[in-house]
Amino acid sequence: MADVKLMILGNGRVGKTQLFRRLKGLPFAPVSDSTHGIVIDSLQAPDQEEGRFNVWDFGGQDIYHGTHALFLKSRAVFILAWTPGMEERATHLHEGMEFKNFPLPYWLDYVWQFGGEEAPVIVVQTQADKPGDDRQLSPEAAAALDRFRFKKMIQFSAKDKGRGIAALKEALSEAYDQIDRPLIGPGRAKVKLQVADWRNEDAVRAPTDRQRQIISRPSFDKLCADAGNISDHGLFLHFLHNAGTVFHQPGLFNDDIVIDQGWALDAIYSVFNREKRVFPFLKAHGGRFTRADLAALLWDDAGYSPAEQEIFLDMMQSCGICFPYDHRSQGETIFIAPDLLPKDRPYDLIQKWDDDLPVQTATFEFGLLPSFVLRTIMAEIGDQAGLAGDYWQDGLFVFEADTKSRALIEQGMAEKGWSGAIVIQTQKGDASRLLDELARQVERIASRHGLNFELDEKAPDHGAKREMKDMAFISEPNDAPKCYVSYAWKDDRSDAGKAREADVDRLCTEAEARGIRIRRDKSELGFGDSISKFMRELGKGDRVFIFLSEKYLKSPNCMFELSEIWRNARMEADEFQQRVRIYTLDDAGIWTADDRLEIAEYWLERHSAFGEKMAKHGPRIAATRDIESWKRMDRHASEIGDILADIADRVQPRTFEDFLKYGFEGLLPEDEA
Numbered sequence: 001m002a003d004v005k006l007m008i009l010g011n012g013r014v015g016k017t018q019l020f021r022r023l024k025g026l027p028f029a030p031v032s033d034s035t036h037g038i039v040i041d042s043l044q045a046p047d048q049e050e051g052r053f054n055v056w057d058f059g060g061q062d063i064y065h066g067t068h069a070l071f072l073k074s075r076a077v078f079i080l081a082w083t084p085g086m087e088e089r090a091t092h093l094h095e096g097m098e099f100k101n102f103p104l105p106y107w108l109d110y111v112w113q114f115g116g117e118e119a120p121v122i123v124v125q126t127q128a129d130k131p132g133d134d135r136q137l138s139p140e141a142a143a144a145l146d147r148f149r150f151k152k153m154i155q156f157s158a159k160d161k162g163r164g165i166a167a168l169k170e171a172l173s174e175a176y177d178q179i180d181r182p183l184i185g186p187g188r189a190k191v192k193l194q195v196a197d198w199r200n201e202d203a204v205r206a207p208t209d210r211q212r213q214i215i216s217r218p219s220f221d222k223l224c225a226d227a228g229n230i231s232d233h234g235l236f237l238h239f240l241h242n243a244g245t246v247f248h249q250p251g252l253f254n255d256d257i258v259i260d261q262g263w264a265l266d267a268i269y270s271v272f273n274r275e276k277r278v279f280p281f282l283k284a285h286g287g288r289f290t291r292a293d294l295a296a297l298l299w300d301d302a303g304y305s306p307a308e309q310e311i312f313l314d315m316m317q318s319c320g321i322c323f324p325y326d327h328r329s330q331g332e333t334i335f336i337a338p339d340l341l342p343k344d345r346p347y348d349l350i351q352k353w354d355d356d357l358p359v360q361t362a363t364f365e366f367g368l369l370p371s372f373v374l375r376t377i378m379a380e381i382g383d384q385a386g387l388a389g390d391y392w393q394d395g396l397f398v399f400e401a402d403t404k405s406r407a408l409i410e411q412g413m414a415e416k417g418w419s420g421a422i423v424i425q426t427q428k429g430d431a432s433r434l435l436d437e438l439a440r441q442v443e444r445i446a447s448r449h450g451l452n453f454e455l456d457e458k459a460p461d462h463g464a465k466r467e468m469k470d471m472a473f474i475s476e477p478n479d480a481p482k483c484y485v486s487y488a489w490k491d492d493r494s495d496a497g498k499a500r501e502a503d504v505d506r507l508c509t510e511a512e513a514r515g516i517r518i519r520r521d522k523s524e525l526g527f528g529d530s531i532s533k534f535m536r537e538l539g540k541g542d543r544v545f546i547f548l549s550e551k552y553l554k555s556p557n558c559m560f561e562l563s564e565i566w567r568n569a570r571m572e573a574d575e576f577q578q579r580v581r582i583y584t585l586d587d588a589g590i591w592t593a594d595d596r597l598e599i600a601e602y603w604l605e606r607h608s609a610f611g612e613k614m615a616k617h618g619p620r621i622a623a624t625r626d627i628e629s630w631k632r633m634d635r636h637a638s639e640i641g642d643i644l645a646d647i648a649d650r651v652q653p654r655t656f657e658d659f660l661k662y663g664f665e666g667l668l669p670e671d672e673a
Ligand SMILES: Nc1nc2c(ncn2[C@@H]2O[C@H](COP(=O)(O)OP(=O)(O)OP(=O)(O)O)[C@@H](O)[C@H]2O)c(=O)[nH]1
Pocket: 011, 012, 013, 014, 015, 016, 017, 018, 019, 029, 030, 031, 032, 033, 034, 035, 036, 058, 059, 060, 061, 126, 127, 128, 129, 156, 157, 158, 159
């Protein structure tokens, strides 16, 4: 009774399940459902007295590919099912679901990655109902297959008599013999039988009444000790895992041993079953969920205990199906399932990524780009970055604290075929070091999966050794000073009016040329945006350029802005002067006491005029906002004298060049040192 694992892999809908049915002696079913996740079953090994295969029939939907990795890390026989028709189409639709196809060389590389040359591989051309359907392997596939020590190529049909079934059985029998099956002593055999008994006892119970899906490591050790004669429990456990009898990975799931793997997989894959109500929920929530969500929508009804649910989540994380996104919210960890993220870049990314800044880029061109590459990168970064990152289906954005640099990582697939690119862009700070570090992570993930790529330009080597987990992804500190310009709009009637606007334009152009962004009403505000909100933000600006003109001093909006700045400077002249850079135009009368009094008087008069109008009918006819503005005029009348007197008292830049120099002081990167 030596068990060997048999993995049936290949694209969705090629006929994997039908092939297995025929091996079990079941009839062909022309209409069949797509396999969800993995179905585990057993099969008497052909021509072997007592031998059995533990068979893993994998669902071909690529949403499941990430999970394969969990189970492929063990000695197994592989059947790779393929049909020529699917070699040429990158995707196909089945009952509204999109399946991504991968060509046979990809699957062969994939198996190579996990099993190496030792893995016995049987390539089966499925749906080869008649000799005319038979096809040769492509040169690439033939070369990829040739690397394995034991290999067979068989044409097979699940229909009618089962064309090629005898050859398939013979190949399986030979492959079975390729796997070492150490003879196990009576103690070990006893443990194996007990595990099988538990599973069989549970199988006849209703799913909610099952008792032995998982056992703890101490219970396993006790079982071994009772059976006797087992020197190394850990080694034996590893052997059972390899044979597909149990699932156990040291360190995962509290070291628990999953006796009934099908049970755990059902629970996990039901989350992604499009027919269950949890699927639309996850979609609607941008792929974010908590254990409580899955419990309420799915797992509680199915009878899984909270402890079991934690194990499922561990399992999902360890194969990159999801990653923890926020560890703190309401005591429940929020997870993200990358496959269910929104399609497009988040809207507010335009505020975080600056298209005008210089960018460093590394482009990885993959002849074949499976979706799990980006998903793995996302899970590794996301695990660390959590809420500080932005994620969407084809990319992510993060800021790294150590390099003070931003990174945008995106994948783009070719319209046809399987090729695609992963593009890393970095900007600000030590962008080239961050690029180098991230590029190394992509290289590492690609090589782990045996994927070939071309890198357009090798990133300079900074001797980067940091792993994802050592990087410090945080929300970008908002340290860039916020600059605004406060000015009166142009009036075409006077030359002074035209010149004023030209000066403002020039300031903004000069700032831009130095990489400084000045927020100006015209460029910041779109239709429907609140002007008063913008003016309030301006009032809080770190630096406000003010173009003082006659029109400015008498405009209600400018009055509003000036008084906001004054208030935010706590009405202290020194603080006010630190925040503002003032350019005084010739027509601005602020220099003498009489000038200033005249302006104060102007606002007092406007205040009284409006007050009189309101008094006629009572304040209820005035908009709240206008009453506020009315009160502000009065206050302004009493403040403006102080503000202007202080301005007049300070040395002014004489020329526009001087104004620019003084204005940009402390804003340029070289000023920091
Ligand atoms: N003509 C013909 N059709 C077949 C054969 N094998 C499978 N099919 C057809 O392909 C469909 C899908 O077969 P399955 O065995 O369910 O495919 P699968 O590879 O298990 O698909 P997933 O579980 O989605 O990965 C069947 O319902 C049949 O219609 C075959 O040998 N000949």
